Amino acid sequence: MKYQAPKGVSEYFPPRSRAFEWVRDTLITQIKRSGYQLLELPIFEDTELFTRGVGASTDVVSKEMYTFADRGGRSITLRPEGTVGALRCVIEHGLDRGSLPAKVWYSGPFFRAERPQAGRYRQFYSVGVEAVGSDDPALDAEVIAIAHAGFRALGLKEFRLEITSLGDSQTRAAHRFDLMEYIDGLQLDGATTARAQLNPLRLFDDKREEIRALMAKAPLILDYLSDSSREHFAAVQGYLRNLGIEFTINPRMVRGLDYYTGTTFEFIHDSLGAQSGIGGGGRYDGLLEQIGGQPLSGIGFGLGVDRALLAVEAEGVLDESAFCPDLFLIPLGAPAKARALMVSHKLREHNFTVEIAFGDRQLKAAMKAADKSGARYVVIIGDSELSSGRVELKEMRTGATTSVTLASLVEALSTALSNQ
RNA sequence: GUGGGCGUAGCUCAGCUGGUAGAGCAUUCGGUUGUGGUCCGAAAUGUCGCGGGUUCGAGCCCCGUCGUUCACCCCA
Helix, strand or coil: CCCCCCCCECCCCCCHHHHHHHHHHHHHHHHHCCCCEECCCCCEEEHHHHHHHHHCCCHHHHHCCEEEECCCCCEEEECCCCHHHHHHHHHHCCHHHCCCCEEEEEEEEEECCCCCECCECCEEEEEEEEEECCCCHHHHHHHHHHHHHHHHHCCCCCEEEEEEECCCHHHHHHHHHHHHHHHHCCCCCHHHHHHHHHCHHHHHHCCCHHHHHHHCCCCCHHHHCCHHHHHHHHHHHHHHHHCCCCCEECCCCCCCCCCCEEEEEEEEECCCCCCCEEEEEEEECCHHHHCCCCCCCEEEEEEEHHHHHHHHHHHCCCCHHHHCCCEEEEECCHHHHHHHHHHHHHHHHCCCCEEECCCCCCHHHHHHHHHHHCCCEEEEECHHHHHHCEEEEEECCCCCEEEEEHHHHHHHHHHHHHCC
16 A cells, blocks of 8 residues: 555544534534624644744653744744634634624544544544633633533544633742742652653643652642632532533642633543544633733633544444435436436426435345435336336335335435434 | 564455465455445455574574554653
8 A cells, every 4th residue: 555644643534424414513503603703714824823833842742743944934833733823813803892602613524643543543533612802701601501412412422521710820930939949848850850840730741650649649739729710610600500510629620721711621532542532612711801802701611522532432332324315326228317417407406315226236136225325215217117107116125015106216215214 | 762462465464393375354346237335256465574593494493673553750
């Protein structure tokens, strides 16, 4: 095999691509129901946008970006995440100067130069939302509820929601000071110390038991929340309870991007291996200003389409029949083929999904193809059907047939499908 | 970037202590006239990842390399 896809990319092809499409579109449908509007964004941006927005000290920026010089010598980076690009667009086109909050969504590929692993790809797909210009805790609850509704709409049951609050900048500074002091008192190896210096919160996320034990008594940011942050977080929790959305508070939650403040959340699915996060997000108080916008707060999330698909497959909740054609047409002979094309054209105008058997194959082979397509009904058109104007509408599951006229096929199929 | 597993037909894999490749599924055709699913029969498909080495002889042993996968790191 001479060519293959670049290392670690997720690509989708039949039959799995239809499940991928369904997962993505289902998530998007939930988002649109809350009035979020589409942002169709570039997948590359000026490198500086990410270094300033995401934070130069993050792993994502420091070692996982696909960065290159374009022909004009500009430093360009394939987007490793969606929020800063979306906010750049919001700011550039003044959406933050209209009615607030500005609510937008986007979807597409993202790129990180990581070592591939189960559920982790160098090109992966997300759908995300951003709501800019309101610090109402009800907005936090709505954003979380949208993601929750999306996963429920996929039929998922075995996922968890974890939330926490990272507080405001004063909260974070005070906590960081004490946390650093605590960590300084620990015996850590060089690499771990270096990680701690970059972002001390990272140690909360360490998978090694000995580190977990050492961190068990570390100061937690929730204990440092300012009054306003605590009230905000309490309000968010209250709204979520009212909505019947279950969650646990994880005071040790760590996000990989530096811009999060206040409410922060993650959706976790436990049957996906090491990469268990299927979505996450949070509030970002200084980010807009950081990349040249107004001092407005915002909140958003990113949902992993690849991982959501893996979760759907792990739970076995995919309904394959939803993707199958309504009707499979089998023409026998040249005149029948011409007629079949016309019939299929008309049926498709009435929103039916119709396939035709191509290639002059024998009836038996065509029937096998119809069976494999999963079509609910089959119609054979041959010389006798052309002369009589009547066809047998065959239901594949039961084998039952109904005699109908070719002219009334639209109505007959409509009736048959609605009776199921 | 670090570590482990694995690279044999389109897919999943078997292949003994080295003797020039096999199964199941999938594909196509057939089991007499225009009806699928089950069953039966047949056909087609491989530079055994690549390069080197050892050997009379390598899918199997050795070295290298690439790919892939899982985990660490990190995250969707």
